[in-house]
Amino acid sequence: MISKSTIDRVFEASRVEEVIGDFVQLKKSGSNYKGLSPFSDERSPSFMVSPVKQIWKDFSSGKGGNAVAFLMEHEHFTYPEAIKYLAKKYNIEIEETQQTNEEKQKADVRESLYLVSEFASTYFQKILHKTDIGKAVGLSYFKERGFTEDTIKKFNLGYAPDEWQAFTNEALKKGYRLEFLEQTGLTIVKGEKQFDRFKGRVMFPIQSMSGRVLGFGGRILGNDKKAAKYLNSPESDLYHKSKVLYGIFHAKQSIAKEDNCYLVEGYTDVIQFHQRGIKNVVSSSGTALTPEQIRLINRLTKNITVLFDGDAAGLRASLRGIDLILEQGMNVKVCTFPEGDDPDSFAKNNTLSEITTYLDDKSQDFIQFKASLLAQESKNDPIKKAETIRDIVNSIAKIPDRIKTEIYIQECARIMDISEAVLFSTLAQINKKENAEVQKQQSKETKTFQVIKNDPSVTQKVDVQYELERKIIQILLLYGNKTEDFEDLILKENDANELVLEPVKHEARVFEKIYLDLQEDEMQFSNETFKALYYTIINTFNQNPDAVIETIINTVPPDLAAEISTILMEDERYALSDWERKNIFPKAKQNTIAQLVNETILSLRCYLIDLKVREFQHKTLQNLADSNKEVLEEVKDYSGLKMLLSRKLNRVL
CATH class of the missing domain: 3.90.980.10 (DNA primase, catalytic core, N-terminal domain)
Structure with a gap:
């Protein structure tokens, strides 16, 4: 068992952006960082990291949490393994208590x-x-x-x-x-x-x-x-060979820094390049390149340079794997070494300066390389030439960027000495089936939408209580330790014996205000997750009113930590759309914290009153007529209370 003092030091030293940055290429986005999801296949970033809150959220998979949670999700570490990894990264000595035989036996497979x-x-x-x-x-x-x-x-x-x-x-x-x-x-x-x-x-x-x-x-x-x-x-x-790249551990930081990854075939190719000073190199270890391996690189960079040896015998088979890279929307270059050389021997026999110069000079865009290579093979055979052209256009069709597609078509036409019009026509034929499938799917979705629209029975209702309880947790997490000026409207009797609302101002911490209001009405959370989070947060602030969010997220179980990150990063999701560039400026919530707290609590009160009234209505239908009078009196009282609460909310009923 790892001692609590070690765990505390690890959490204090670790930075979530640094930990995740070892695995995912992150780019600055306001006060946060964004990148491609490491848990799903995507081309637009939906992964957010908050250095301020020390949490991350992956909107494509729904996962989230702190640095430890990321390591547990991404590397499939146990909690102790994640702590040990971070301790090693930040040079923290691990203090462990002796494990019993029973604890050793419980270690998973x-x-x-x-x-x-x-x-x-x-x-x-x-x-x-x-x-x-x-x-x-x-x-x-x-x-x-x-x-x-x-x-x-x-x-x-x-x-x-x-x-x-x-x-x-x-x-x-x-x-x-x-x-x-x-x-x-x-x-x-x-x-x-x-x-x-x-x-x-x-x-x-x-x-x-x-x-x-x-x-x-x-x-x-x-x-x-x-x-x-x-x-x-x-x-x-x-070990799943299709999901592993040899050398990725030593290359990951250099790949992200250089914004390029050299892809070779063998173990010694990787080691020799690394020893020469070119560290952004990995190998597929002799296996055919797979989408999983490409996505591993895609998390770190959009650029891949494939290095082939001088023996062209296996080139054609390798070209099929590179089509997969194009499908992922990545930029691919190819570099071949002189005949008789491979990456290992070339790196061994040349200096770093000579190698980098050669790679810069000889690396060419993949489509140009493929067109040149296949053109040489088929220049004297019209049938082979036609097959070659279709092969090249097939590769171009895999590129999602339309501008790149057009440029490659022009280049292919120049190399193969054929009109662009014919190539565009061929490209259209290749894409025709795919477009038909897309239209078919869209038509299917439209029909599904029409059925839902016309059938009220399948309309999904909003769970109001769930949303309000979740909003309370969000307020506690974001603003719980802040001090605000609250204005409460207190019921008082005037000279005419009428109940009126009088404003009373007081200063309080947000968590105290919420706690006292919920206690006053004896309101309980119906959602078990929110209930557990509520008491954890309140207890944390009661012990230390100035506690920061990292203290809470680092002390709760992984499932609650994931829920916290989901709630906290909800607003950050819209930063992915970069609204300000579109001249849309959302209003900052912190400007009206007191109002937000009051409205949320009052809305929950009103909702619970509605539930109570419906309960009484149901009882009225079930009971005999002579007992209805008492129930109706209670309904009247609750309705009056709701009217007053609605006046607090400035609502018209």
């Missing part, structure tokens, strides 16, 4: 898989650096590749002994369970026998964006033609 993977990474590094066979075989291989000691340690490179059970036996000896060794794929279990999957291979740990070990890539060093040159961990609860 996912955490156990992480622990096994972390142990394996440490073990392979130890073998590489501390054993004679590791130094002679593994370390010498890495040094032959040109990797320095610092680079080898930075990427946690290791070596698995060329023995059938060396790793498995060591893991079992240290108390790691066989079932987790098998689930991570580190150990192959066949009946009563167990085998090390990666025996005799140099090891490349594959890390998540936060740096946790998800799986491994292993390269064989022998000449066994039956064995695969590279072997990856199998799919598991941790």
